[in-house]
Amino acid sequence: MAWLGKLWWPFFRIAAVLWLMPFFGDPRVTPLVRILFSLVLAAIIAPMMPMMPAFDPFSVSTLVLAIEQILFGVLLGLSLNLLFTMMFLVGQLLSMQMGLSMAVMNDPANGGSAPLISQLLIIFATLLFLSLNGHLIALDIIVESFRTWPVGESIFALDIEVVVQLVAWMFASGLMLAMPAIIAMLLVNVTFGAMNRSAPSLNVFSLGFPMGMLMGLFCLGLVFSAIPNRFLDLTVYVLTQMRSVIGA
Numbered sequence: 001m002a003w004l005g006k007l008w009w010p011f012f013r014i015a016a017v018l019w020l021m022p023f024f025g026d027p028r029v030t031p032l033v034r035i036l037f038s039l040v041l042a043a044i045i046a047p048m049m050p051m052m053p054a055f056d057p058f059s060v061s062t063l064v065l066a067i068e069q070i071l072f073g074v075l076l077g078l079s080l081n082l083l084f085t086m087m088f089l090v091g092q093l094l095s096m097q098m099g100l101s102m103a104v105m106n107d108p109a110n111g112g113s114a115p116l117i118s119q120l121l122i123i124f125a126t127l128l129f130l131s132l133n134g135h136l137i138a139l140d141i142i143v144e145s146f147r148t149w150p151v152g153e154s155i156f157a158l159d160i161e162v163v164v165q166l167v168a169w170m171f172a173s174g175l176m177l178a179m180p181a182i183i184a185m186l187l188v189n190v191t192f193g194a195m196n197r198s199a200p201s202l203n204v205f206s207l208g209f210p211m212g213m214l215m216g217l218f219c220l221g222l223v224f225s226a227i228p229n230r231f232l233d234l235t236v237y238v239l240t241q242m243r244s245v246i247g248a
Helices: 002-020 031-048 060-098 116-131 134-148 160-198 204-245
Strands: 104-107 112-115
Touching (some): 002 031, 002 060, 031 134, 060 112, 060 160, 060 204, 112 116, 116 134, 116 204, 134 204, 160 204
Antiparallel strands (some): 104 112
């Protein structure tokens, strides 16, 4: 049972991480594929695992250990998922400022509708994340977690405060990326508002909507040009925080 634990416990932790991890946790990836991929990864890293505690499949302690591994994997997956939620938030802020908040499409990842710009930014962020080998670093952190936080250690030994701080970081980073475009669109709206007050008969707002959208697309181009460098810094920060969660 101790030998089998080298495959059993990593499977629970990896499956929980992949459930929330971007790209792997997409609902378009069927649960069967995700489970098989977790089993393959657990089998690959099993020879590198330290000795695991023996377990009785029908005992309550085994159930508690399994729940702890799932919770630990959820914390790691949630830490990385906040990075992409931040990009989704940037798209929502830009859509509202550009007047495209009604331009939505079906979002299979969240089970609802999402702005087109948010979907575009999520795809862009996913491609950047894969090009930076972020998925490989995240898997390396998972493997390292079995040495820094071995199976059998209490879940309360983890630094949960780091994950809580990442939630505040998500909103702050999203606002930071969208702030230049928000200020530019605010200036456009203030300008057309002042023109409308000075000459009400010109019906400036009929002209202001397409001009505002054109300015928004220009700001969106500036945001896209700035995202790669900023996304690299934000990805490094999130992966560093994931290491600090496991005490590495």
